[in-house]
Amino acid sequence: MQINELLKSLKELNIKPIYLIQGNQDYLITKIRNNFLSLIPESERTMNYANYDMETTNISNAVEDAMSLPFFGEKRLVIVNNPYFLTGNRSKEKIDQDIDSFVNYVKSPQNSTIMLIIAPYDKLDSRKKITKIIKKNSEIIDLSNMSDSEIKNYLKSKINNNGYTIDNEALNQLIQRTSNDLSSAMSELSKLFLYCYNQKSISVNDVNNVVTKSLDQNVFDLVNYVINNNINESINLYHELINSSNEPLQINAILLSQFRLLIQVKVMSDKGYSQGKLASKLRIHPYRIKLALQKVRNYNYKKLSMAYLGLVDMESQMKSTQKSADLLFEMFMIKFVN
Incomplete structure (x- = not known):
């Protein structure tokens, strides 16, 4: 279901017992949450609205609440946040989640309750029984791959x-x-x-x-300078990032991630993978794939690999020597260009 379809159905009070929102889009999640909350009159929210975080709470509490009839109202709203057990992630807290009770509820939900499951993750673990059951028995709004x-x-x-x-x-x-x-x-x-x-x-x-550029966007520009052999621009931008209190290892990690993606896209696109198939196979947002495809058309595998291996060596020296990050990057650029 598309978000516009969801908002229209809520406005028309065409309401299902369980909804699953997947994807890390804070703006849209807030908008959806507020639309669901508006279904419960403000005077009834103390008794007929509950919000649970699975990182700190057992799912059995949400299930117990969901099974209760609304108190002097038509509907009860139960929001389940951060259901990490639908992914391969683990909670920081050691919580023995009562998944069985959740499975039983999802299979036979209370019609007077609206359960909104908010999973702010790009991907769920479809191999898990609970994930399969929720997908089968809920209205799904996927925000993870917006075009x-x-x-x-x-x-x-x-x-x-x-x-x-x-x-x-x-x-x-x-x-x-x-x-x-x-x-x-x-x-x-x-x-x-x-x-x-x-x-x-x-x-x-x-x-x-x-609008200030994000660190990712600045590193994206840095990648362009590097692969185009623009030594001065590369070094100047790297200095700016360091002087802006960005950690050298963090910058290097993003650089490595960018070049790793370019290499993957180069190899797979040469084998005939389309933009859509690349995004699906690599589990990367289509926009990033689109930008990577634009870059790799002009560069060969050897040049991209040289940059990647040079950055790996640079990271190793960051961790094992006393040389400054600025000096190491300058040495990397000189070696790469020559």
Whole structure:
């Protein structure tokens, strides 16, 4: 089910007993949560609304609540957050989750209860019995792989509803600067609205002036400089990142991740994998695959591998020597270009 279909069905009071929201999209999750909460009159929420975090609470508490009839109302809302047991993850707390009671409830839910399961994960473990049962017996809203057009439509709608306009170049730049993360982009809009209050239109220069690049986006630019043999630009940007209190090992880890992805995309695209199949196989957001495909067309496997192995060696020296990160990166660039 698409999010617009969900919101429409809730408005029309066409309500199912169990919903599963999957994906790490804070903005949309908050919007969905608020729409569900609006189904319970404010005067009834003390008795007919409960919110449980599976990282700290046993699922049996949520099940027990869900099985109870609403108190002087028509519906009870029970929200189950962070159900890590639907993934391969483990909880920080040692909780012996009563999965059997949860399975029994999902198979035969209380019709007067709305159970909203919020799983902020890109992927669930479909091999698990509980995951299979929930997917079979619930309405699923998957936010984990939103397309470029869906993200653009949400941003455009928000911008237009606030009385502003934005051109395509500015919209693309906003998405790039926020690493294609809808929640981050939405949070930046309030700054842009204030900055562009007089003209009510947002240009690419406005985005560049207001929206700060994320570390991932800066490293993305750094990758471009490296593979294009731009020594000065690479070293200057690396210095800027270090001076902005970013940890050298963190920067290096993101660089390694980027080059690893480029190598994977290069090898698999040469074997005929399409953008969609690459995203599915590598479990990477389609937007990142799209950008990687644009890059690897101009570079061979040997050059990408050389960069990756050089960064591996650089990380090893960071951990085993007293050489500064700046010096190590300069040595890496000189060796890579020559």
